[in-house]
Amino acid sequence: MKSSALLASRPVRWCGDSLRGLALASLIANIGIIVTGAAVRLTASGLGCPTWPRCTDESYTTTPEMGINGAIEFGNRLLTFVLVAIAVACFVGALARRRRSLIRLSVAIALGIPGQGVIGGITVLTNLNPWVVGLHFILSVALIAGAYALWRRVDQGDSEPVPLVPGPIRHLALVTTAVSFAVIAAGVVVTGSGPHSGDHGAKRNGLDPDRISQVHADLVFLLVGLTVALWFALRAVDAPPAAIKAAAVLFWVEMGQGLIGFVQYFTHLPVALVAAHMLGSGLVWTSTLAVLWSLRTRPLSALSPTPSPQATPAPAPVPTPR
Incomplete structure (x- = not known):
């Protein structure tokens, strides 16, 4: 009986460990994209792809003629897909835990990332209006808060x-x-x-x-x-x-x-x-x-899933x- 209960708790613990790692990856990635966004701005690559959502009027990707500035801007755009992949993985992990609080947080993060991409596109279409660029950064701050909350809530109850x-x-x-x-x-x-x-x-x-x-x-x-x-x-x-x-x-x-x-x-x-x-x-x-x-x-x-070894004590x- 004891061994069967232990075996039953293992998937829950595995889900908790997996979601914790994914939430931490989301937090690190959302901090990291601040740095890559800074690289775009500091290298004068903000209009390396002069339009959006395409990189040029004819192509979704950068071309050799656009040089290093186009590569930097397009590379920063590609990182959005990395963030989306991590966010989707967090959502799947939250579903596996069957906890609404975690699902809501993961959905908020997942929706925020495409929103971030849209604001990034508006910055290009407005020729890098500084107020829109600032809003782009502020949304990153909000996403960091969401990712941090998800990371901390994994080991807490509801x-x-x-x-x-x-x-x-x-x-x-x-x-x-x-x-x-x-x-x-x-x-x-x-x-x-x-x-x-x-x-x-x-x-x-x-x-x-x-x-x-x-x-x-x-x-x-x-x-x-x-x-x-x-x-x-x-x-x-x-x-x-x-x-x-x-x-x-x-x-x-x-x-x-x-x-x-x-x-x-x-x-x-x-x-x-x-x-x-x-x-x-x-x-x-x-x-x-x-x-x-x-x-x-x-x-x-008492009704919460079995906590992982790192769960928050009473x-x-x-x-x-x-």
């Missing part, structure tokens, strides 16, 4: 979330998350005012780069201050070690990102540092999500301030 820290600290974490998003959005506006437009003839948003950069920097200082306050608050209430560690990781990622940002600004935006800063934005956002998710859990109910009581 019950109501149980808080692991007092309410005021959760509110502070929400404010920190909102400011983190504001930092990214301000960075998008800074990019739209700067020299790396994706094509030498593309328009800029017309805002003063120095002033917008100052706004962006001010928001960064606010984010760092909130992160430090959150770390101290978590320690004061004996929060779970994972939450304290997540806040510390966020702080150091912010430090690295801030260093790259200042150096690139004072060295007149070299391509390599701008690409690193784009990657850093994805890492800051993911680290912010990690903090937010560490402050609550969803226990596995939550500890909410600690009280000393």
Whole structure:
């Protein structure tokens, strides 16, 4: 009887491990496409394929006459199909788990990727309008959030979330998350005012780069201050070690990102540092999500499928301030 129950649980555990890996692959791929999109912009390849959905009026693929810029832009378009394949695999894995929460998340990600492709096409058709390019980036941020949520929910149940820290600290974490998003959005506006437009003839948003950069920097200082306050608050209430560690990781990622940002600004935006800063934005956002998710859990109910060995343990009581 014991052995039959063990055998019955193996497919569920295998599905959980498989879906967890696929969700992580989706998260990494959605961060990675930020970098490949940066490569398109930084090499002035934004109009390497001058139309959409075709690459030229006669061909869906790049041609030798279009040179390296056409190859870079077309290569970035092809990565969309990789994201779609991973998203479909996540959906199949979620179906195998028979959990509506996972299915809904996987469907949202799967629908977001074609939407991302359409917005990318609009950027080409509008000759790289900086506001549309910015929207293209913001949707990537949303897809990262969805992929991260799917990755974390695999090992959690579908019950109501149980808080692991007092309410005021959760509110502070929400404010920190909102400011983190504001930092990214301000960075998008800074990019739209700067020299790396994706094509030498593309328009800029017309805002003063120095002033917008100052706004962006001010928001960064606010984010760092909130992160430090959150770390101290978590320690004061004996929060779970994972939450304290997540806040510390966020702080150091912010430090690295801030260093790259200042150096690139004072060295007149070299391509390599701008690409690193784009990657850093994805890492800051993911680290912010990690903090937010560490402050609550969803226990596995008795009716939930058998958890994998890495499943979330039962939550500890909410600690009280000393």
